[in-house]
Amino acid sequence: MTSYTSIELMATVASHQLEDGKIVGVGTGLPMIASLLAQKTHAPKLIIFFEAGSMAPQVPTLPISVGDSRCAHKAVAATGLAGIMETGQRGMIDYAFLGGAEVDMYGNINSTVIGGHDSPKVRLPGSGGANDFGSLSWRTIIIAMHNKAKLPERVSFITTPGYIDGPGAREEAGLPRGTGPFRVITNLALMGFDEETCRMKLISVHPGVTVDQVRENTGFDLIIPDDVTISPAPTDEELARLKDIDPDGIIIGK
């Protein structure tokens, strides 16, 4: 059995969620790695948008920023933030692919502050393009670390709305109909959302992880259906492609 790290596993499981021939708006860090991996494996025709304005680039080497020259390399069009997000606003972006410091049971994401807004314990970067991608894209895929603090019942600050507080809440708030969180990938499991309640639901546990471990490390009552499976381990091919993408382990090595 090939050895792999938890981050490598998150990257491969995350990459599997992306459909070939669709458009994904990609945030910084692991979402970038997972999207590039999808292009090099099962989704060669996946189209990547980066928020600074790049459409369908051919990323040659690991970018440091979603706005740097690697992310615009051989793009079909170089526009700007408005150009990307207006394309999303008119329904052309299929997936938002985001990270988050906290994610709650309705898929709301916090990347702004821990503690009170005006006297924060930890100031985080804020929305960036996350609220925009998450509000305007059809399906949002989220990557987060799995523990009770990072997956609380309620995030302390909704930077990017998930299903807010349940069914119908997005539409009532004025967000585009038919949108919302789709998958959450952590270091322990892959999760989706229950169609009826809009609450987070376990899909698969990663190899070697038990359902109980997942439950114990989740800060809310995770829906656990009967048909929980085991996430596929990274293949040798996938691990090799990950090495190609991030040879120095800048993100994968974290």
Added chain:
Amino acid sequence: MTSYTSIELMATVASHQLEDGKIVGVGTGLPMIASLLAQKTHAPKLIIFFEAGSMAPQVPTLPISVGDSRCAHKAVAATGLAGIMETGQRGMIDYAFLGGAEVDMYGNINSTVIGGHDSPKVRLPGSGGANDFGSLSWRTIIIAMHNKAKLPERVSFITTPGYIDGPGAREEAGLPRGTGPFRVITNLALMGFDEETCRMKLISVHPGVTVDQVRENTGFDLIIPDDVTISPAPTDEELARLKDIDPDGIIIGK
């Protein structure tokens, strides 16, 4: 004394109204000729915008359309209708330079229909960019023919609002403050607008034209101040430049 036509005189008088170093949004026909003449005489640094998107072009030869390639020749920027009109909307266009089939005593312009809108006697082209330039530019200069039908008390259709029905009406309608008609040039006279009443006011009669003639050919009670002057006749220099601009008399010869 050099001989000149009525159209040549209108072109020269109109060109005098444009200030050097300002931006003018120019409509098709005589406004185009008069703006190009201003650039070749007293206002070499006049900046022309054409509504199809051209900024500060160096027009090499008489255009047929405000959107043709002559109007974008050696422009500093090629944008579009929105690019031009948004520049106007944010207060950067000093002069709108328009023609009109009918102009009334408040400087309202009709270029849409003669007769009822839904069963017109004569269907005219409509606003084009005239309503936009006239609403959004600081000062509007209008060229029209002078008779009772063309200068009625009230235009039958306000394509482009002047002072609408008097002082304060533009602002009340929601149009940008401090804007409005500035000059009207006809084949008989040069007119402005009374600051207090917003009504059209005679400034100068063209050489050989009497104030009575102007009055008799105007469809409303034109304000006639004591200090009416005589418009300057075209100079030889101006006539020569007009020939350079329109050697075949396509517009000047009309």
Added chain:
Amino acid sequence: MFEEGKGELLSSCTADEIRDWNRNNKDRGLVDKMTTVRSAVEKYVKDGTYLAIGGFGHIRISMPLIYEIVRHRIKHLQISGHTAVHDLDVLIAGDCVDAVDVAYAFAYETRGLSRNGRRAVESGKIKCVEWTNASLSWRIKAAAMGLPFLPARNLLGSDTFRYSAAKEMECPFTGQKLVALPALMPDVSIIHVHYADKYGNCSIRGTTVKDDDLAKASKRVIVTAERIVPDTFFRNDPERTTIPYFCVDAVIEAPHGSHPGNMPHEYYFDEEHIRDYLKAGADDGSLKDYLDKWVYSVNDFDEYLDLVGTKKLNELRRLEELR
């Protein structure tokens, strides 16, 4: 309190309808979209289609598609008339048009009014809703931005407003009166460009008029191009992409495709042709002769260009280049 125009909203859509259309109907993939004028018109242009045409009425217009629509005797079109000139006039001559969102139409700028266009309106055959060049552009921009409307400061205080389908509104921050312009999502737009690749990436030289937004706003986009280029043309210099591929549904190579209109940097107006056309517009009989010769009797745009003749085409190129 707030006034609204009494003109008919010829084509309406909510923001969610824009999104649903784009989700379900626009291909995201880099797929080969090369086709023929005939196939594209047959596939996308139907009786009653709301049609928008790129360019500026007689500059950078897609005449191969316009002639094909006439040849197919498509009826009841509704047209976005932001400086519509020869494009609209030929469609009216072919009896294809029922209604026009008019900014500028039925006229040929310095050449004067069109008798054909006027006749169609004055006889009541064509219904007119009034707009302006900027307000139609902003309506298209609203759809391109995925919004149900855009605010603006023109139109207010005019009869143009009264015969439009715009509404007055108040700024939520300043309370000032603004005009609200409803989003316009044309069923089909036809756009002639300088360069396109087979996927639909397009580059326009000179003014864009509103074609970048139009391509994003429209349900279907058919592009004709002076030249087909490899995708590296765009990927090597992605700033020059005026329209990204995923907006476009069909691509056709069409050199001289704007004739008798102007194509910036390529060829100037064929004034002789336009003069003859306008003369024919004096009565329906002459117009029928014109259409017989230039549209119905030819099979495609290549045959049309043969009628125009190489000598004339070369002359128009020299004219454009000021030689």
Added chain:
Amino acid sequence: MFEEGKGELLSSCTADEIRDWNRNNKDRGLVDKMTTVRSAVEKYVKDGTYLAIGGFGHIRISMPLIYEIVRHRIKHLQISGHTAVHDLDVLIAGDCVDAVDVAYAFAYETRGLSRNGRRAVESGKIKCVEWTNASLSWRIKAAAMGLPFLPARNLLGSDTFRYSAAKEMECPFTGQKLVALPALMPDVSIIHVHYADKYGNCSIRGTTVKDDDLAKASKRVIVTAERIVPDTFFRNDPERTTIPYFCVDAVIEAPHGSHPGNMPHEYYFDEEHIRDYLKAGADDGSLKDYLDKWVYSVNDFDEYLDLVGTKKLNELRRLEELR
């Protein structure tokens, strides 16, 4: 009925105020605007100025102007933080900043958080109003369009909205709920570009981020350029003009002007320099040493580049070109 964010509107303007400013203060003439970094900062950047910075925080940023602002010990700046990274962080290190309209700030993307930026917020020194990259872009676009606001469909249902200065509103046509974003007209914007002529026409390669709109929206625009080119560069190919001259107040030639940031097609990040800077950010003392060495002890950007050294600059070019 309609909610509104409780954040402070750091910079507000009505549409008529935008118009009046542009009428009275923006030169329409083609005049020579070449100047120096020092003169431009002295003339336009004051204590309390609301400042926006072009580029993407560490990509295509104007470091000569940022260093000069720090060197001039300008205080109480308010900053538009649409992906603010190294640009904002250096200004915070220089104690120049009081408040930030935050979309993304106090962090370095894949490199992690900035201890300097965090410290400034967590200690209460810097006030934050929350926005998002798109909403700040659209606020700037509103001012560029001469509008007091733009509607949008993001922000709704979030705490980002609650700590912003946006409002809910209703579409006048469809009745649907939208967010209204107030126009943002920065006092000064500083934008680094690839090419500029002496009049201020600018061309940007790669993504524009929001700099085309930013130049139109700002009261004053200072441009630094990798290369100064003749105006024929733009007039021969007017599609490549990202910013037209009349938006710009001052032009400065500044090769390598984005160092240690990335400049697309020119040079990549100086990761060593950024790593050292972030390390210095661990405490105020080290940060002072950094500023002493790289900002206060040099007279201008040329001297700074001498400190960086030719070898390093050449290396960053090779890195950018993937050689």
